[in-house]
Amino acid sequence: xxxxxxxxxxxxxxxxxxxxxxxxxxxxxxxxxxxxxxxxxxxxxxxxxxxxxxxxxxxxxxxxxxxxxxxxxxxxxxxxxxxxxxxxxxxxxxxxxxxxxxxxxxxxxxxxxxxxxxxxxxxxxxxxxxxxxxxxxxxxxxxxxxxxxxxxxxxxxxxxxxxxxxxxxxxxxxxxxxxxxxxxxxxxxxxxxxxxxxxxxxxxxxxxxxxxxxxxxxxxxxxxxxxxxxxxxxxxxxxxxxxxxxxxxxxxxxxxxxxxxxxxxxxxxxxxxxxxxxxxxxxxxxxxxxxxxxxxxxxxxxxxxxxxxxxxxxxxxxxxxxxxxxxxxxxxxxxxxxxxxxxxxxxxxxxxxxxxxxxxxxxxxxxxxxxxxxxxxxxxxxxxxxxxxxxxxxxxxxxxxxxx
Ligand code: ADP
Ligand code: ASP
Ligand code: MG
Numbered sequence: 001x002x003x004x005x006x007x008x009x010x011x012x013x014x015x016x017x018x019x020x021x022x023x024x025x026x027x028x029x030x031x032x033x034x035x036x037x038x039x040x041x042x043x044x045x046x047x048x049x050x051x052x053x054x055x056x057x058x059x060x061x062x063x064x065x066x067x068x069x070x071x072x073x074x075x076x077x078x079x080x081x082x083x084x085x086x087x088x089x090x091x092x093x094x095x096x097x098x099x100x101x102x103x104x105x106x107x108x109x110x111x112x113x114x115x116x117x118x119x120x121x122x123x124x125x126x127x128x129x130x131x132x133x134x135x136x137x138x139x140x141x142x143x144x145x146x147x148x149x150x151x152x153x154x155x156x157x158x159x160x161x162x163x164x165x166x167x168x169x170x171x172x173x174x175x176x177x178x179x180x181x182x183x184x185x186x187x188x189x190x191x192x193x194x195x196x197x198x199x200x201x202x203x204x205x206x207x208x209x210x211x212x213x214x215x216x217x218x219x220x221x222x223x224x225x226x227x228x229x230x231x232x233x234x235x236x237x238x239x240x241x242x243x244x245x246x247x248x249x250x251x252x253x254x255x256x257x258x259x260x261x262x263x264x265x266x267x268x269x270x271x272x273x274x275x276x277x278x279x280x281x282x283x284x285x286x287x288x289x290x291x292x293x294x295x296x297x298x299x300x301x302x303x304x305x306x307x308x309x310x311x312x313x314x315x316x317x318x319x320x321x322x323x324x325x326x327x328x329x330x331x332x333x334x335x336x337x338x339x340x341x342x343x344x345x346x347x348x349x350x351x352x353x354x355x356x357x358x359x360x361x362x363x364x365x366x367x368x369x370x371x372x373x374x375x376x377x378x379x380x381x382x383x384x385x386x387x388x389x390x391x392x393x394x395x396x397x398x399x400x401x402x403x404x
Pocket of ligand 2: 009010041042047048073135136149150151152153154
């Protein structure tokens with residue numbers, strides 16, 4: 001069976017008119033003799049509305065009920081797509097995660113898909129049907145509905161491609177593919193033709209919303225090529241694939257930025273072994289993810305300052321935990337939400353010296369102060385004042401010649 005998985009994001013199914021257009025894309029593949037499995041997100045804005053409802057009814061809304069609530073947006077979109085295909089004379093039906101079933105672990109709100117039962121869908125495909133599968137949701141071992149994290153329909157699609165050994169997995173979205181940086185923020189951003197899993201994973205983790213990070217990890221492990229393209233324009237998009245398949249690497253492939261980081265500084269902590277561990281232990285026990293860390297060299301050998309970043313959402317929890325941490329002493333505890341992380345990503349930097357210098361120099365030229373730095377083999381991230389994001393992206397995009 002020649003199977004293709006087509007995933008449609010929120011904007012692609014955002015209106016009745018768009019849903020009608022999406023069914024034209026689906027039938028195009030049916031006419032090409034593909035067995036089509038569709039995975040759909042909720043109509044744009046629907047999930048956010050549901051999340052807001054949960055916040056308005058309780059500031060401590062149950063994670064299990066959150067999953068039942070927010071997964072409902074996908075049900076609506078899938079029924080509308082299937083309904084339109086039936087209207088056009090095709091055999092189609094919607095499938096909720098639990099009906100397939102798509103089995104996840106028990107970690108409500110952030111579940112991981114462990115298993116997809118193939119039998120029902122295969123039978124349906126063989127009978128000529130077009131299954132329209134809800135992204136984002138599954139069912140756990142206790143029969144409760146789960147969701148797999150915001151933006152999770154990408155991962156749903158890739159997991160479906162894996163379990164059904166699809167020939168292609170195409171992610172249809174509202175831009176033409178993966179760009180050197182968010183095309184909605186920088187007009188000069190260029191579409192990337194081919195990108196490696198590793199680079200895409202870094203770009204996504206560091207703020208490029210176009211693909212959800214865990215979905216890329218799943219694709220990498222299962223060696224599934226992904227095509228990202230527009231559901232509005234019939235143009236070639238971006239191929240996400242193995243590094244080996246890519247011949248021409250530029251030094252830097254893309255630039256990402258975040259909007260939801262916060263900086264925490266402990267001024268005047270003791271400069272002795274074990275202090276950093278005492279600060280981070282209770283944070284990790286509360287599942288607070290610490291990202292960038294910098295410790296200043298102490299001038300007197302006794303006291304130092306420690307700065308780290310967390311997600312803004314974790315700020316009040318971090319404040320509470322650190323304030324009540326009896327194992328540490330400090331002079332001042334400072335919080336700053338007006339920060340943003342800007343990162344350059346590219347496998348080319350492994351073999352090219354001087355990339356760090358060029359990045360810092362370009363930022364310095366524009367008087368952008370770097371507060372914290374973190375690096376890996378294929379990325380350099382800097383924490384800067386939020387008001388300088390655009391300036392920094394423009395400068396770096398130019399410095400690394402991404403617009404030519
Ligand atoms: P969907 O609803 O289809 O899943 P998303 O809103 O999740 O779509 O992701 C698409 C959006 O990602 C684009 O509209 C774009 O603004 C944003 N984006 C951020 N960085 C990039 C990038 N490097 N390339 C393309 N799009 C990006
Ligand atoms: N509808 C879900 C969300 O908004 C899943 C997705 O769009 O991928 O997060
Ligand atoms: Mg998305």
